[in-house]
Each structure stands twice: as structure tokens, then as C-alpha cells.
Amino acid sequence: MELALYGPDGFFVSGAGPAAHFRTSVHASPVFAACMLRQLETVDAALGHPARLDVVDVGAGRGELLRALLSQAAPELAARLHPVAVELSPRPADLPPEIDWQADIPDGITGLLLATEWLDNVPVDVAVHTRAGWRLLLVNPKTGEETLGPAPSRTEITWLAHWWPPTPTRVGGRAEIGSGRDLAWAGAVGKVARGVALAVDYGHLRDSRPLDGTLTGYRGGRQVPPVPDGSCDVTAHVAMDSVASAGERVARCAYSLVSQREALRALGADGGRPPLSLASRDPAGYLRALAAASAAAELTDPAGLGGHLWLRQPVGVALDAVVAR
Structure with a gap:
């Protein structure tokens, strides 16, 4: 799995990047970036608006989320932002110069560390x-x-x-061993000096582990067998309570673990249909509101992207100060 994803000809190192093969929350809608910007603003406020505010995107793809955050941030905030994309593929030629491109997570982060659908691609046995x-x-x-x-x-x-204790009579059941992901997440949290580490991923909890595991592959927008030959994404859902526990030991602070549906709604994403009265008063505004509601509905659908789990692990700041209610 390591070679298939990150080797010289690995899926994430060569080719057109994840957006060409599957749809993530980042690619689905600008609504996701808008909500993430609000999350960044809460972290900024909790930190007292530092002169440099780091935002580090681990597994950044082609930098789509960081580009959106830079374009949407107010001028005062944008001037203080230090965006860093952590990715093993070569730097995209069209990436804005303001965005640093690194292979490893930097030390001493003051701000927000993001891991959006990164842990599901940390190799597992x-x-x-x-x-x-x-x-x-x-x-x-x-x-x-x-x-x-x-x-x-x-x-x-x-x-x-x-x-991942097995059902006593379930011979043949499969499990994805998450100890390597625990180490990876603990290492990421350890890079935060002050701020928040935020992981967003498909996941499950100890009392509801899937009996046959979740390992699968994706290529060209289709689900395919997870053959580790470099031609497809090989991914498995994350034992989010396990990585949360590993991060808690590093951060030494309480964490928040909620569904993406709950997190995005608290950050202002509303999948409700706009009132029909708006259509007669402002037809163009109604269509814009309808499109935004449709995008928010996709992001918060519990059977789809809304089923993601959001793990917030604050470091040196109060949990209540960085969790929207």
C-alpha cells in the first residue's frame, strides 16, 4: 500500500491528482472552503490574532483548499496567513507563490493544521x-x-x-490495523505549538466496526478492487476514536469528535431550500441561494460526505473557543 500510493510511480505522486479520480468535500463545493475559513477565523481569535497565522494542509492534493482560503479570506486575515501544502507530488506550476509546498509537516505550527481525507490513505495492514x-x-x-x-x-x-475486538463467532472477518495511523496523527498533532489539529475523514468507532473492514479502491470516479499496483487509490476508513486517543496523549487536552453534518451546520452551512418568495423578488438571488443550498445538502448528507467525522484536537487553547456552536 505504501509503494502503491507513495512510491516513485504511486497514485498520489504521479498523474493528475485525486480530483481526477474521486470527489472529496474540498472538490464538491466552495461551501466547504467557506466553512473551513470560519473555522480558521475561530482559531485566529482564540490565538489572539497572531502576526503570522499558519494554515497547514496535510495531503493537500493540488492545493485546492488553500487556494480557496486565500481567495476568500478578508484582506487583513489574508495578509497574516502562512499557507503550507504538505504533499509528496511535485509543486503545481500554477500554485500561487504565497503557498509553501513541502514534503513534511513543519514544526512549531501556530494556527490550524488540516488533514482532510489524509488518514484514510495512511497505509494499513x-x-x-x-x-x-x-x-x-x-x-x-x-x-x-x-x-x-x-x-x-x-x-x-x-x-x-x-x-477492534472480533465478534466471537465471526471467523473470516477483516480488520484494518490502525496503529500506524495513530502514530501518524500523534506526530501531526505534535507539530502544533498552539492552535488546532483538525482531521476530517470517513471513519467508524469501536462499537460499530465493520465486520469485513472497508478497504477499497477508486479510479476514474469508480470504485474498483483495491489492488496495490499504483493504478488506483487504495483507502480504508479510519478508526477515529483510536487516532483521537493518540492525539489526546500528545495534546493533553480534551477533543471534539462530531459528524461533518453537525460541524458544517454549526459553521453556517445550511442545506435548506430558500423561500419561494425570494424567486419573485430576486430571481437571480434565488438561483444562487438554491445552488448554495444544494451544495450544502451534499456536504451534510449523512449517507455521503456528511458521514465524515471531524476530529478537533486543540493545543494550548480552550476547546470551547475553537468549536462553533
Whole structure:
């Protein structure tokens, strides 16, 4: 999975980028960027409006979200913003010069660290529950053929026992081992000196883990078998409570974990249809409001993008000061 996604010819390193293959919240609508800007403004206020406000986008794609934040921010805020895209692919030729492009998360962030659909692409091992216990799943990257390998490591077995306990009679059930994602998120949170680390991703919680896991592939807008040959995105939903716990140990502060539907509505996204009376008074305004409502509805649909989970982990600031109500 590591080579298929991030190797020399990996899916995220070469080619046209994620937007050419699947639709994320960032690509779906400017409404998402507008809400993220409001989140950034709350962090800015909680920090006392510092002279430099970092906004670091981990897994930035081609910088779409940072471009939108720069274009939508008020002049006073835009002048203080220090946007950083963290991505392994080459810097896009048309990226605004104000946006830094780095392969690694910078140290000492004062502001907002964003990880929008990043953790689901942090590589995982897949385990199969057998009568003899957990066994790792091996996949031939050329043929997609699956075989059972050795038992997971002691660290992985400990993680599975706590975070993904199998149904006693469910032989053949699969799990995606999230210990590597816990480390990745804890490392990201550790880069924040003061501010908020925010992860937005498809996820699940301990009491409702999917019996067969969630590993899948995407290519050209279609769901495909997750063959790790570099031709498709290989992704799995995130054990969000596990990564939250790992981040909490670093941040030493309470966190917030809510659905995207709840988070975006608190930040002003309204999927309600505008009143019909507006159509007669201001037809063009009605059409704009209708388009915005449609976009917000897609972002907050609990069966789709609204099913994402938002994990906010504040560092050195109060949780209540950075969570919109």
C-alpha cells in the first residue's frame, strides 16, 4: 500500500491528482472552503490574532483548499496567513507563490493544521480473524490474489484487542490495523505549538466496526478492487476514536469528535431550500441561494460526505473557543 500510493510511480505522486479520480468535500463545493475559513477565523481569535497565522494542509492534493482560503479570506486575515501544502507530488506550476509546498509537516505550527481525507490513505495492514487468531492478509500487487500471512506483530495484536475486538463467532472477518495511523496523527498533532489539529475523514468507532473492514479502491470516479499496483487509490476508513486517543496523549487536552453534518451546520452551512418568495423578488438571488443550498445538502448528507467525522484536537487553547456552536 505504501509503494502503491507513495512510491516513485504511486497514485498520489504521479498523474493528475485525486480530483481526477474521486470527489472529496474540498472538490464538491466552495461551501466547504467557506466553512473551513470560519473555522480558521475561530482559531485566529482564540490565538489572539497572531502576526503570522499558519494554515497547514496535510495531503493537500493540488492545493485546492488553500487556494480557496486565500481567495476568500478578508484582506487583513489574508495578509497574516502562512499557507503550507504538505504533499509528496511535485509543486503545481500554477500554485500561487504565497503557498509553501513541502514534503513534511513543519514544526512549531501556530494556527490550524488540516488533514482532510489524509488518514484514510495512511497505509494499513489488513488482518483476517481465523480460529487460531488474527493473520495478516497478503496481496499480490500484479494479480490481486490474496493469501494469509503470518500473525500480526505484538503491537498490532495489542491494538486489535483494544480497538477492534472480533465478534466471537465471526471467523473470516477483516480488520484494518490502525496503529500506524495513530502514530501518524500523534506526530501531526505534535507539530502544533498552539492552535488546532483538525482531521476530517470517513471513519467508524469501536462499537460499530465493520465486520469485513472497508478497504477499497477508486479510479476514474469508480470504485474498483483495491489492488496495490499504483493504478488506483487504495483507502480504508479510519478508526477515529483510536487516532483521537493518540492525539489526546500528545495534546493533553480534551477533543471534539462530531459528524461533518453537525460541524458544517454549526459553521453556517445550511442545506435548506430558500423561500419561494425570494424567486419573485430576486430571481437571480434565488438561483444562487438554491445552488448554495444544494451544495450544502451534499456536504451534510449523512449517507455521503456528511458521514465524515471531524476530529478537533486543540493545543494550548480552550476547546470551547475553537468549536462553533
